[in-house]
Amino acid sequence: MAPKTGGKRSAPATLACIPNNAPSKxxxxxxxxxxxxxxxxxxxxxxxxxEKGKEKAADRGTIPIPTHGSDGELELSDQDLEVLEExxxxxSFLNSLDQTGISRSKKETERLHRLNKLVxxxxxxxxxxxxxxxDEDESDWDSEIPSDEENTLSDGDSDDSILSSDLNSDAEMxxxxxxxxxxPSWESSADQGIQRLPIKLADGRIQKTGTxxxxxxxxxxxxxGSEDADEDAEEEAPRREDVSTGARxxxxxxxxxxxxxxxxxxxxxxxxxxxxxCQDIMADxxxxxxxxxxxxxxxxxxxxxxxHPDSVPNDLIIRKLAILSQLTVFKDIIPGYRIRxxxxxxxxxxxxxxxxxxxxxxxxxxxxxxxxxxxxxAELKARSDLADIALSTMxxxxxxxxxxxxxxxxxxxxxxxxxKKSWDKASDQCLDAIIKVFRADLTGxxxxxxxxxxxxxxxxxxxxxxxxxxSCLLHLRLKTELGVRASESHTDKPEPVKRSSYGKDxxxxxxxxxxxxxxxxxxxxxxxxxxxxxxxxxxxxxAEVDKEERAVTHTETLKLLFVLYFRIIKNPRPTPLxxxxxxxxxxxxxxxxxxxxxxxxxxLKELVAREADDEEEADEADASKDVQHRLQCIVTAFELxxxxxxxxNIDLSDFIARLYALILPLxxxxxxxxxxxxxxxxxxxxxxxxxxxxxxxxxxxAAFAKRLLTAALHWxxxxxxxxxxxxxxxxxxxxxxxxxxxxxxxxxxxxxxxxVDDPQLCNPLGTCFWELVALGGQHWDxxxxxxxxxxMAFTRA
Numbered sequence: 047m048a049p050k051t052g053g054k055r056s057a058p059a060t061l062a063c064i065p066n067n068a069p070s071k072x073x074x075x076x077x078x079x080x081x082x083x084x085x086x087x088x089x090x091x092x093x094x095x096x097e098k099g100k101e102k103a104a105d106r107g108t109i110p111i112p113t114h115g116s117d118g119e120l121e122l123s124d125q126d127l128e129v130l131e132e133x134x135x136x137x138s139f140l141n142s143l144d145q146t147g148i149s150r151s152k153k154e155t156e157r158l159h160r161l162n163k164l165v166x167x168x169x170x171x172x173x174x175x176x177x178x179x180x181d182e183d184e185s186d187w188d189s190e191i192p193s194d195e196e197n198t199l200s201d202g203d204s205d206d207s208i209l210s211s212d213l214n215s216d217a218e219m220x221x222x223x224x225x226x227x228x229x230p231s232w233e234s235s236a237d238q239g240i241q242r243l244p245i246k247l248a249d250g251r252i253q254k255t256g257t258x259x260x261x262x263x264x265x266x267x268x269x270x271g272s273e274d275a276d277e278d279a280e281e282e283a284p285r286r287e288d289v290s291t292g293a294r295x296x297x298x299x300x301x302x303x304x305x306x307x308x309x310x311x312x313x314x315x316x317x318x319x320x321x322x323x324c325q326d327i328m329a330d331x332x333x334x335x336x337x338x339x340x341x342x343x344x345x346x347x348x349x350x351x352x353x354h355p356d357s358v359p360n361d362l363i364i365r366k367l368a369i370l371s372q373l374t375v376f377k378d379i380i381p382g383y384r385i386r387x388x389x390x391x392x393x394x395x396x397x398x399x400x401x402x403x404x405x406x407x408x409x410x411x412x413x414x415x416x417x418x419x420x421x422x423x424a425e426l427k428a429r430s431d432l433a434d435i436a437l438s439t440m441x442x443x444x445x446x447x448x449x450x451x452x453x454x455x456x457x458x459x460x461x462x463x464x465x466k467k468s469w470d471k472a473s474d475q476c477l478d479a480i481i482k483v484f485r486a487d488l489t490g491x492x493x494x495x496x497x498x499x500x501x502x503x504x505x506x507x508x509x510x511x512x513x514x515x516x517s518c519l520l521h522l523r524l525k526t527e528l529g530v531r532a533s534e535s536h537t538d539k540p541e542p543v544k545r546s547s548y549g550k551d552x553x554x555x556x557x558x559x560x561x562x563x564x565x566x567x568x569x570x571x572x573x574x575x576x577x578x579x580x581x582x583x584x585x586x587x588x589a590e591v592d593k594e595e596r597a598v599t600h601t602e603t604l605k606l607l608f609v610l611y612f613r614i615i616k617n618p619r620p621t622p623l624x625x626x627x628x629x630x631x632x633x634x635x636x637x638x639x640x641x642x643x644x645x646x647x648x649x650l651k652e653l654v655a656r657e658a659d660d661e662e663e664a665d666e667a668d669a670s671k672d673v674q675h676r677l678q679c680i681v682t683a684f685e686l687x688x689x690x691x692x693x694x695n696i697d698l699s700d701f702i703a704r705l706y707a708l709i710l711p712l713x714x715x716x717x718x719x720x721x722x723x724x725x726x727x728x729x730x731x732x733x734x735x736x737x738x739x740x741x742x743x744x745x746x747x748a749a750f751a752k753r754l755l756t757a758a759l760h761w762x763x764x765x766x767x768x769x770x771x772x773x774x775x776x777x778x779x780x781x782x783x784x785x786x787x788x789x790x791x792x793x794x795x796x797x798x799x800x801x802v803d804d805p806q807l808c809n810p811l812g813t814c815f816w817e818l819v820a821l822g823g824q825h826w827d828x829x830x831x832x833x834x835x836x837x838m839a840f841t842r843a
Contacts, residue, residue, distance in 0.1 A: 106151050106154075107151060107154045108146075108151060109149055109150075110149060111149055240258045241257050242254075242257060243255065246293075246296070247293075247298060248298040248315070291343055291349070291351040297319055297323075298319075299351070300340065300343050301349055301350075301351055301358055303316055303319060304349055304358050304359075304360055305358050312361060313361060313364060316344060316361070316368075317367065319344075320341065320371050323340060323341050323371075324374070327341070327375055327379065328375070328378060328379070331379040332407045333407075335411070335414065338372075338375070338411075338414045339414060341368060341371060341372055342368070342414065344365070345365050345368035345369050345372065346360060346365075346421075348360060362431060362432070365432060366432065366435055369435055369439060370435070370439070373439050373443070376418070376447070377442075377446050377447065379411075380415070380447055380450050381450075382449065383449065384449060384451060385408045385409070385411070385412050385450075385451055387409075388405065412451055415451065415452070416452060419443075422436040422440055423436075423455070426440070426459060426463075437460075437463060437472055437475065441460065441476060442479075443456055444457060444460060444479055444483060445479050445483060448487070448492050454495055454499075457492075457499055458499060460480065461476075461480075461496070461499045461500060462503070464476050464503075464511070464512075465503050465515075466511070466512070468512070469514060473512070477514065477517070477518055480496055480518045481518050481521045484518065484522050485523070487523065488596075489592075489595070489596060490523070490596055490600050490603060493522055494599055494602055494603045494606075497519070497522075497607060497610075498606060500516075500519070500610070501606050501609065501610045504610060504613075504614075509614060509617065509622070511622075511623070512622070513622045513625060513626045514626075515626075516623055516626035516630065517626060519630055520630060522607070523600075524607075524634060524637060604634070604637055607634065608631075608634075611627040611630050612646075614627035615628065615631075615653065620656075624653075624675055624678075625674065625678055628675070628679055628681075631646075631682050631685075631686075632678070632682040632685040635682065635685040635686045635688075643686055643687075644696070646686065647686065650680075650682055650683045651683075651700060653675070654680065654704050673708060673711050673712060674720070674721050676704060677705075677708055677724050677728070678724060680705050680728055681727055681731075683698065684701065684731040685731070688731050703803065703804050703805065705725075705728055705732065706749065706753065706804070708725070709750075709753045709754060710757060712725060712757065713757030713760040722764075722765050726772060729750065732750075733747065733750075733776065744780055744782045744783065745805065745806060745811060746805050747776045747779070748783055748786060748811055749805035749806075749808055751773045751810075752810050752815065754769045754772060755769065755817035755821075756800070756817060758770065758817065758830075759817060759820065766827075766830050767830060767833055770821070770830070770833045770834055771833070773815075773837060774836070774837040782811075785811075786813065786814050786815045787814065787815055787818070788814065789814055789816075795809075795812075796812055797809065797812050797813075798812045798813035818834050819834075821833075822835045
């Protein structure tokens with residue numbers, strides 16, 4: 047036993063298993079009495095070496111594995127032998143255990159762990175950073191991990207060789223520099239290529255799509271050579287088909303369907319695929335832009351894909367089906383608003399994923415819709431077999447999707463189709479489409495665009511178009527939107543104030559009865575009242591804005607309309623559009639500015655005189671048209687002065703004389719429904735109390751009654767009945783005309799001149815209405831005979 051010092055056992059100074067230059071694991075400070083302080087230096091602690099003692103097992107480097115027996119063999123019992131024979135195979139792993147690692151002591155294990163720790167290498171200079179500093183520019187770190195040659199320790203290796211192995215952490219480890227082992231499956235020759243994915247055909251067969259060649263560039267190639275190689279590789283690389291033409295989602299490629307040799311199978315396959323595409327688009331429109339392009343591919347005349355550069359002609363029936371299917375799809379998926387292009391600022395700003403998705407779908411939808419319209423326009427201009435289908439589709443789109451994009455392009459195509467002199471079924475279809483747009487237009491913007499296109503078309507064609515084209519302008523909503531004061535006054539009436547029912551509701555709630563109004567506090571009722579007031583003001587403001595915008599749009603439309611009409615009637619030569627222009631002016635006469643009345647009446651008077659001169663030199667057909675034109679001019683003049691023109695003091699005796707002169711020519715020709723309506727419309731204006739005061743002069747009423755009865759002898763029953771009814775009204779208004787029913791002799795100045803076309807100079811009071819007797823007793827139509835007898839009986843009574 048070693049002697050004790052200070053009551054404690056001292057550890058040995060050195061260990062046999064630890065080299066002299068290695069630090070000891072345990073160190074103790076000497077007692078305070080053993081401390082010495084040198085005069086010329088800082089305070090230091092002196093450590094006394096420990097005396098030698100008995101070495102512990104934990105301080106050794108290795109601890110031998112204990113064995114039993116003198117010769118190292120273990121004595122086993124019979125029971126252990128039986129267990130070993132039965133389960134000895136499971137304990138065979140004990141022979142492969144590392145005896146060196148098992149025999150290593152705890153101290154030796156900790157020492158080896160310390161060797162593997164990373165130690166910061168001190169800098170060469172004396173300017174060292176502080177311990178707590180964390181500078182970005184730190185010194186290199188060293189690792190004391192031995193290399194591969196020094197890592198395998200044998201029993202004869204010394205610890206000095208292990209401690210002296212310092213490696214730099216920046217240096218690459220041997221396992222990092224070793225090349226990566228390639229698998230045999232990775233090794234493939236350049237000409238072997240890469241197998242492409244197969245596709246499944248419509249009949250269930252699996253078709254291989256070939257291989258893709260693999261070409262690796264070499265280091266010997268120059269820059270120019272590499273560019274040429276890239277170009278060659280791009281040319282030789284197989285082209286992939288997109289979703290609009292290739293086989294996708296169980297559908298065969300479009301070329302495979304169109305290229306089928308059997309026409310029946312080809313049409314049936316196209317029908318099935320078009321139907322499935324339309325169904326998928328309807329189910330999820332926002333994710334179906336590729337399907338829309340695929341559907342449009344079926345309407346092309348020739349189809350070619352990247353994998354099939356040779357174009358395949360398409361069947362006409364399939365193209366019709368595709369066009370009509372696209373029409374139905376667009377009618378259902380197009381939103382109820384106009385999509386505008388995004389600005390650069392809007393494209394640059396960050397938006398949510400949902401907004402970005404909606405924007406992409408809207409912009410893609412506009413592109414696909416534009417492509418569809420361009421295809422329709424190309425078919426219409428080429429006058430192909432699909433021209434009628436394309437025109438019918440455009441007419442449907444302009445009536446159903448008037449609010450959406452490219453409506454001006456649709457209007458241009460439809461108006462261009464109406465610019466022909468001939469008139470057919472397609473022209474009726476275009477005219478009906480424009481009329482529907484006029485009637486359904488609430489804002490007036492679409493009507494303004496169509497009127498502008500019609501004005502330009504008439505000017506470019508120099509009035510050489512069919513007169514029926516301008517009949518659509520009579521369906522504009524100008525008369526009801528701008529000229530009716532009653533509707534405006536009715537709309538502007540304040541709504542009746544409803545009395546509050548909070549008191550009644552509170553009483554019902556107190557009795558436990560149900561109420562429609564929930565319980566609200568006083569503050570909540572006040573806020574609700576303020577909110578209703580604000581909402582009412584907003585509605586009024588929006589209504590005013592809409593009304594003002596609509597008024598501006600309708601005013602611009604009216605201006606263009608009258609510019610068109612005035613250009614037609616002021617043309618030196620009569621045009622086929624004159625009748626339509628006069629009819630339009632007569633309908634919208636109440637909207638004409640009163641400053642233009644005198645000039646307009648002057649032009650109308652010149653037209654009537656010019657038509658009368660041309661009638662003498664024209665044949666029978668042209669004479670009938672001239673009579674209708676003059677009658678239309680007279681009706682227009684009367685319409686102008688029947689509204690706001692009543693304030694003007696303008697003499698219309700010339701127009702009345704012209705009207706009196708036109709009655710007999712109308713009786714000799716087939717008047718028809720249109721001229722007859724215009725004639726009696728003009729007669730109603732002439733003999734209305736607003737035109738000439740209380741009643742017309744007796745001589746004027748007698749002259750028109752006499753000539754109408756004369757014309758009724760030649761008119762068909764419908765016109766004759768209207769003439770008898772009008773004469774009966776004149777007889778009821780003026781009692782002096784009753785003398786013309788008597789055949790007694792009277793003393794009068796002069797005789798009746800039936801050949802004079804002036805009602806004031808023909809002396810109508812010098813004759814009698816003998817035509818009533820002829821119509822009542824000898825006319826072949828019983829209705830005419832009854833009406834004539836009624837007029838005579840009424841006047842006598």
